[in-house]
Amino acid sequence: MDLIEVKNLFKIFGKHQKKALELIKKGYTKKQIMEETGQTIAVNNVSFKVKAGESFVVMGLSGSGKSTLIRCLNRLIEPSSGTIIVDGKDVTSMDQSELQDLRRKKISMVFQSFAVFPHKTVLENAGYGLKIRGLTQDERDKKACEALELVGLKGWEDSYPSQLSGGMQQRVGLARALATEPEILLMDEAFSALDPLIRKEMQNELLELQNKMNRTIVFITHDLDEALKLGDRIALMKDGAIVQIGTPEEILMSPATNYVEKFVEDVDRSRVLTAEMVMKKPTAVVIFPKDGPRVALHSMRENGISSVFVVDKERHLQGLVMAEDALKAVENNQKDLETILQSDIPSVLPDTPLKDIFTFLSGKSVPLAVINEEKKLLGVIVRGSVMAKLAEGGTVND
Amino acid sequence: MINFVIPLADWVNAIFEIVSFYISPVLRSLSSFLEIIIKWFETVLLWPPEAVIMIVIGLIVWRLAGKRLAVFAVAGLLITFGLQVWEETMTTIVLALSGTAVSLLFGIPLGIIASQNDMAERILRPILDFMQTLPSFVYLIPAVMFFGMGKVAALVATMIFAMPPAVRLTNLGIREVSREMVEAARAFGSNKWQTLIDVQLPLALPTIMAGINQCIMMSLAMTVIASMIGAGGLGLVVLESMQMLDIGMGTVGGAGIVILAIILDRLTENITKKQELSKN
Incomplete structure (x- = not known):
């Protein structure tokens, strides 16, 4: 079953989005439109589907539009055109309260900068989504504790984020996202700010968690190794468009374009191939x-x-x-x-x-x-x- | 011959006449409300024996900002007692703190509105500039016109003078909260109000506290100037000493104000620090 379906999604930054959209339809390139109208096309005609329980990785270099894309999924950024269907409902046509409901129950997010609240304790941070949903203190503390235990932060409930290392802060971010028991987890470069060792550790733990919970994950990264490790399928993005979608093996073994080929060139094959x-x-x-x-x-x-x-x-x-x-x-x-x-x-x-x-x-x-x-x-x-x-x-x- | 004259003074006078005619009933009730507050506050501070007030203030300061400042506060108050300006000091405290309270009552909500709405900010900014750059003496005139001589007029002038930093720093503090924090709040389904109460205001608190601190300091400064329209208190001591060229008395009044300023400044500063410390 497709839990997320994105069709012909565009996001244009600037005041004349309509004009830019017309030019796109006429076949102008991103650069030409930039020159003509001054509008930046961040997401360019992106379509993909994500199955329930799948880990879908969107990979691309900085400026490829991947962070904009993931924010369109829960409409932290308003898409310019196109449709996004989540669990059968069109996100792009939701009003404010439906959208808030979606974010409170169905989709939660983990951020590159952690974005944990410095003025709240670890427990309060983990229970934030539940608080917004209107749960009582007891209910949310219970669920927040469970989520913290899941990410290995038991015993840190009363600490403040400033007392925690980066890796632990991101665990708080992860716990906050898991506490609401969302169907979909959006992870925006969630491990990119961590040092390599901690990053590996977090990747492994995410895989383990995913084995247990089986959520649908959309993971953004610029790191191919990370993409190969975490993704059931990978979408490669360049200049706002998706250039290839496939399993890690497909991407490596038959790169669709020169761009993908360049990307995967450096990958050590021995790390991808398995017994x-x-x-x-x-x-x-x-x-x-x-x-x-x-x-x-x-x-x-x-x-x-x-x-x-x-x-x-x-x-x-x-x-x-x-x-x-x-x-x-x-x-x-x-x-x-x-x-x-x-x-x-x-x-x-x-x-x-x-x-x-x-x-x-x-x-x-x-x-x-x-x-x-x-x-x-x-x-x-x-x-x-x-x-x-x-x-x-x-x-x-x- | 060019005869170019802008009759600004006449215009303003005319406007004030009209305005005061129409809003004077409102002002009268506001005036009596403010007067009750001031009277009540003054009674609370002046009715009990001085020692009791000193101890109570000392305890409050201790609770809020620690032992050292509490000792300083009690010592400072003792000095004002010794200088025989106890009553004047209490009056000044009443005026400065009620001025601050009223400023914050309007200033913080205005700051919040400005932070949420660019249009509101654009409208407020020139008004605040105007309020802050206008010489403080100028406030005294409309204040007297609307409220007559006395403490209420002084309070109103103080409020107008002291409100801008509260508005500005509240606005600034909220706007400075990092985009990621606001985004995270939104990503979990917070509406504007929840984001404001749960994330933006607490994170803006240090800046807002700085605004409150400035607000208190400016209120205190204004009470001196407002003594010209009947504010009384330490300002009056200074004003009288000026009129009589009595350096000694001027020093006494000045000393009282400095003591109050230091206590109030350190108090707000320490409250802010304490809040931040609890998170580290």
Whole structure:
């Protein structure tokens, strides 16, 4: 279901918006309109949809209109033309009280500058939206406390924001936004003012929170790494227009324009690719305890490999058998794999980023097992396939 | 021969005559209202024994601004008692504080209106400029014309003189509240009124307090000038000493005013500081 639908949105700054809109329809460029009428086009014919529960990242450099765009969604900035549908209702035609209701219940916002109120305690800050909604002191304190606990600020309720670090202040901002239990969370460069370490931490925590709460998030950033990390889908903005919308992988692997290509050029592919994307289906496995060393050896010969994974009937990974060990076992006339089974072998989860996989692969000749949380064997990573995938990405960029 | 004359004085006189004719009933009731306030306030300060007043003021100052200023306030009042200008000092306090109260009563709401509405600000600004740059003596004339000689006229002149900083700094303080704060308030669905009460006014408070401080200081200054139209108090001591070239008496009156000025100034300053400290 589409929770947010934006259609042909324009925002023009200046006193002659209508004239500028006419010129846009005639096909004038942003620069020509600036020269002709002195009007700045901040958002230029933007359309997109955001599904419920989705993390939608709008990415662009400063001046690309992304902050204006996000403010149009709750009409902190009045759009010049176009429609914005949130949960089936047209935001652009709402009157003041409907709009306030929307902001009190449905959409809340986190700001780059934190914008926590310095004259209110952490608890009062977190409960601000609830106060505006008209909840009693007890109700809002209860919900605000829950929100503060969620962002890890339990015990700081009575402090003032000036006593908190930047990262903690933004947690207050996040708690304030979460306390109203909104369906939609607008995050305007929410982590950009934080130092890199804290930013990473906050990103991870947001992902965790998102796992639990499953809100719809519209996240603005100028940082591609952040966009790739947080976004289910990413919209790339340039000069007020969206140049490409897609999943992180689509954006990286097939940039729509030169602009996107330039943008993603610097991204280290190994951070984007995950184990799942480079693994192969295991060509051969032996079943424990059914199969013996002979079957294992046969299977290895057949597939031209020097080791083979051992699983049980439900495909739970048991370990690995090396060719030389299997050979010895056959010579000694052993019947089962028990003595030669190496159960202490490295394995990774499917969403492990490639950069973390390198450490497993370096210097070892054994393949890496990819397993899910129930330890079921999903795939195999060998060094060759990783290199191939990296190289393949490289050709797209050139 | 060029005979270019602007009869401003005549115009103003004519206008005042008309205005005073039509609004004099309103002014009379306003005048009696103000008079009651002043009388009541004066009685409160002058009826009990001096020591009681000193202790009460000392305690109030202690509560609001701490021990040091409280000690200074009591010592200062003791000096005015010793200088035998106790009654005059109390009268001046009454005039300065009621002048401030009335100024703030009008000034702060006007400042809030100006901060919310650019048009209102544009209209108010020249009026405030006019009020502030006009020599303070000039206020005395219409005040006397409308209210007659006495404390009410003095109070009105004080109010007009002391109101501009309250209006200006309230307006400035609210307008200076950062856009992000206002935006955040709006983003959570605050209407204008909620934004004002919950965010803008509290954040503008230090600036508004500075306005209140200036307002008090200007009220105090005006009570001296207003002694010419029957304000009485320490101003009268100064005025009389001037007429008689009595340096000694002038010094006594001046000292009383300085003591009051210091107490009131530090008091408002410390209140502001205390508020800010509680947040750090």
